Amino acid sequence: MSVSRIRPRYVVTLPKSLRRRREVKVGDNLVWLPLSDKEFLAVVLPGDRYRVLDELMGDVKLTHEAKLAAEASYFANSGKKATS
Amino acid sequence: MPVIESEFLLALRATDPKHKAALSIFRKLPDLEVCAAAFLQVAWLMRSQRKGPNEISLALSILGGELDSQSVTEVPLTLSQITRAHDILTRHAITFFDALILANAEESRDRRLVSNDNVFDQTGTVQRIPFK
Numbered sequence: 001m002s003v004s005r006i007r008p009r010y011v012v013t014l015p016k017s018l019r020r021r022r023e024v025k026v027g028d029n030l031v032w033l034p035l036s037d038k039e040f041l042a043v044v045l046p047g048d049r050y051r052v053l054d055e056l057m058g059d060v061k062l063t064h065e066a067k068l069a070a071e072a073s074y075f076a077n078s079g080k081k082a083t084s
Numbered sequence: 085m086p087v088i089e090s091e092f093l094l095a096l097r098a099t100d101p102k103h104k105a106a107l108s109i110f111r112k113l114p115d116l117e118v119c120a121a122a123f124l125q126v127a128w129l130m131r132s133q134r135k136g137p138n139e140i141s142l143a144l145s146i147l148g149g150e151l152d153s154q155s156v157t158e159v160p161l162t163l164s165q166i167t168r169a170h171d172i173l174t175r176h177a178i179t180f181f182d183a184l185i186l187a188n189a190e191e192s193r194d195r196r197l198v199s200n201d202n203v204f205d206q207t208g209t210v211q212r213i214p215f216k
């Protein structure tokens with residue numbers, strides 16, 4: 001566990017243990033989702049998020065046929081373990 | 085509030101031909117909604133096109149974070165939408181998730197749907213806002 005102090009103007013430094021993680025880098029955004037009065041969930045939004053989306057699903061098609069195939073394949077694979 | 089659907093979510097990809105148009109929609113229409121069915125449809129499209137669970141999970145997280153940062157309201161799937169979607173399916177040749185998206189738009193306050201897909205014109209119940 002790491003602790004960060006909230007400084008003037010509510011500036012907070014990301015703890016070193018988190019900064020070492022490959023998924024977090026300068027220029028990224030944090031989306032703060034309130035969970036309760038004292039709890040927040042911070043989701044890392046990459047600064048180049050549109051490019052990351054492109055890498056993840058650049059070739060995904062959205063034709064009528066692709067939609068039909070998606071629904072058919074999903075129901076056909078229902079109950080089976082998803083594989084990478 | 086106008087509703088965005090899967091096409092809009094995919095247009096957030098950097099090289100999508102409609103990427104700039106999608107970003108301009110964020111500026112022009114600051115009170116957007118997104119229905120859970122759109123995320124489901126994107127996940128199913130990715131899965132059927134050989135994307136792994138981790139890729140799907142990361143893509144959905146980034147999409148969710150982006151929409152949250154743009155103050156797009158997420159509308160949960162409701163029993164009413166599911167009922168309405170099945171009613172649409174009995175009358176129109178449309179996919180299950182498109183019917184859910186349409187049901188969501190029909191239940192939104194101003195019945196507007198941000199989409200270029202004229203499949204959503206079949207019912208004549210929503211006003212479609214194209215982006216290109």
